[in-house]
Amino acid sequence: MASAPAKSAPLKSAGLAAKNAKSALLAKGGSKSVEPSKFSDGKLGDGKFSNGTRPSGGGTPVMSSKPAVKAAKSAVRSGGPQSTSNADLLKHPIFDELGFPTDPNNLYRQTVASMLAAADLMNLPHHLQIILAQPKNEIMVNFPVKMDDGEYKLFKGYRVQHNNALGPFKGGLRFHHDVHLDDVKSLAFLMTMKCSLVGVPFGGGKGGIKVDPYKQSRGEMERIVRRFTAAIAHQIGPDYDIPAPDVGSNSQHMAWIADTYSFLSEVGGKQPEAVITGKPVEYGGSLGREKATGQGVVDTLVEMLPEIGIDIRECTFSVLGFGNVGSWTGRILQDKGAKMLAAMDHTGAIHNESGIDAHSLALHVQKTGGVSAFKGAEQIERTEFYETKVDVFVPAALEQMITEVEAKMLNCKVVAEGANAPTTPPGERVLESRGIEVLPAILCNAGGVTVSYFEWVQNKTCHQWDLDRVDSELNKHMVKAAKRVRDARKKYRCNLRTAAYAAALERLQAAYAVRGLFP
Numbered sequence: 001m002a003s004a005p006a007k008s009a010p011l012k013s014a015g016l017a018a019k020n021a022k023s024a025l026l027a028k029g030g031s032k033s034v035e036p037s038k039f040s041d042g043k044l045g046d047g048k049f050s051n052g053t054r055p056s057g058g059g060t061p062v063m064s065s066k067p068a069v070k071a072a073k074s075a076v077r078s079g080g081p082q083s084t085s086n087a088d089l090l091k092h093p094i095f096d097e098l099g100f101p102t103d104p105n106n107l108y109r110q111t112v113a114s115m116l117a118a119a120d121l122m123n124l125p126h127h128l129q130i131i132l133a134q135p136k137n138e139i140m141v142n143f144p145v146k147m148d149d150g151e152y153k154l155f156k157g158y159r160v161q162h163n164n165a166l167g168p169f170k171g172g173l174r175f176h177h178d179v180h181l182d183d184v185k186s187l188a189f190l191m192t193m194k195c196s197l198v199g200v201p202f203g204g205g206k207g208g209i210k211v212d213p214y215k216q217s218r219g220e221m222e223r224i225v226r227r228f229t230a231a232i233a234h235q236i237g238p239d240y241d242i243p244a245p246d247v248g249s250n251s252q253h254m255a256w257i258a259d260t261y262s263f264l265s266e267v268g269g270k271q272p273e274a275v276i277t278g279k280p281v282e283y284g285g286s287l288g289r290e291k292a293t294g295q296g297v298v299d300t301l302v303e304m305l306p307e308i309g310i311d312i313r314e315c316t317f318s319v320l321g322f323g324n325v326g327s328w329t330g331r332i333l334q335d336k337g338a339k340m341l342a343a344m345d346h347t348g349a350i351h352n353e354s355g356i357d358a359h360s361l362a363l364h365v366q367k368t369g370g371v372s373a374f375k376g377a378e379q380i381e382r383t384e385f386y387e388t389k390v391d392v393f394v395p396a397a398l399e400q401m402i403t404e405v406e407a408k409m410l411n412c413k414v415v416a417e418g419a420n421a422p423t424t425p426p427g428e429r430v431l432e433s434r435g436i437e438v439l440p441a442i443l444c445n446a447g448g449v450t451v452s453y454f455e456w457v458q459n460k461t462c463h464q465w466d467l468d469r470v471d472s473e474l475n476k477h478m479v480k481a482a483k484r485v486r487d488a489r490k491k492y493r494c495n496l497r498t499a500a501y502a503a504a505l506e507r508l509q510a511a512y513a514v515r516g517l518f519p
């Protein structure tokens with residue numbers, strides 16, 4: 001289902017991280033830039049505490065009394081339920097303390113800023129803020145692969161392990177020519193928050209390979225994936241770090257990873273296939289995993305739309321990105337009675353006021369690689385796509401695509417974030433000022449990791465669940481998570497994104513309170 005992604009604007013990478021990446025790139029094939037630790041000891045990713053000081057013991061609140069934080073907190077509160085302080089918090093003192101990249105458009109800075117808005121509002125202790133603001137381990141590998149023409153090429157791979165306070169690291173692998181360390185760090189961070197919010201016993205991780213999977217032959221891609229697996233085999237494991245698919249990777253890639261891992265018998269252990277989820281059903285995959293993220297988006301809409309006064313059976317929607325998440329969201333929403341008026345991907349934008357058949361469009365994308373030239377709709381310009389009047393707009397492509405510019409064009413009542421971090425903080429500010437509700441990614445797209453968790457449970461227990469069981473267990477998790485977000489919104493009087501982070505942070509805080517910080 002995945003089609004060739006092409007970013008509209010390349011993401012910028014962090015200064016220091018980029019320097020590290022550069023020097024690692026110069027290193028020998030297979031070398032690792034970081035020696036990660038396997039213990040949840042609350043240390044920052046580089047193994048040092050910030051400022052050289054040691055955080056206080058587990059559960060001891062260390063309140064931040066810095067003026068910028070206080071100002072930001074009151075900004076959140078004074079604005080009532082629809083306010084956000086993300087733009088102000090892009091200047092959060094923790095960024096200086098931890099030496100974050102200074103570019104306000106940096107994806108990692110933006111995603112952490114959203115979490116810090118919630119952390120400040122709920123008075124999360126300072127030591128938890130700094131622990132969660134950085135990943136625990138940042139692993140970079142460079143590995144050589146023989147290409148079809150007989151020449152060797154060096155590839156760069158990443159695995160970032162953000163946090164494992166709640167369980168093993170968990171998160172997808174992105175295969176994209178423009179993957180950077182900061183992207184992977186942001187996505188790993190989001191996984192920690194998402195798993196906590198949706199109540200699965202995992203922490204957060206993410207990885208990737210800097211490669212365009214659509215430009216390699218099948219044989220080359222298999223060798224790249226297997227060699228990458230060998231390079232990180234000692235850093236992952238069914239009880240330690242469990243990757244999954246993301247943009248550019250699919251169930252076939254997951255099967256090669258599971259197979260390679262199981263061959264490395266000294267690290268394989270029991271149920272080696274549980275080292276990865278999103279596998280084909282023929283090899284330990286779960287029924288319902290392919291559609292799970294789209295199903296979760298729709299489950300979230302079913303829970304949240306009535307509050308906004310929208311009937312899902314009669315609503316209209318548009319979708320940005322018609323890959324796995326976008327196409328399944330479209331198909332399932334349509335099956336509930338909703339009507340898709342417009343869709344856009346890297347090949348173009350299409351529109352039909354009478355409705356676009358999401359099932360036929362998914363088949364068209366499978367055959368041709370994109371939505372362009374679909375017969376059941378007319379081609380439109382990018383701006384017309386954003387301006388199409390709909391009830392629900394679903395961004396399901398890449399990060400940072402809804403900036404201030406797109407937010408001003410949107411003509412919808414709700415943005416349901418299928419993609420990770422699709423809305424920039426300035427974009428979100430515009431949406432809020434226009435009264436557009438944003439259903440945040442860590443809630444909306446949590447269906448994928450939830451069914452990945454079910455797949456892992458099925459592997460561990462040697463069972464196969466039927467589809468009804470998968471769907472109904474997923475729905476239970478999504479309904480509970482949506483309720484936790486609504487409750488947090490009432491408790492903290494904030495917008496839904498801040499509420500979702502607060503609900504996620506509450507669970508992490510509770511875990512740290514009982515675990516403490518080693519030693």
Ligand code: NAD
Binds near residue numbers: 006293321398418446
């Ligand atoms: P995918 O590769 O299947 O689809 C990506 C889509 O984005 C494609 O339709 C592509 O054409 C489109 N796209 C890429 N660049 C674009 C551009 N510049 N303009 C317009 N469209 C563009 O990927 P996916 O698995 O559907 O993931 C999409 C998003 O959802 C990502 O942010 C991913 O991290 C997130 N996500 C995925 C899952 C999952 O289970 N697959 C789970 C949670 C979150």
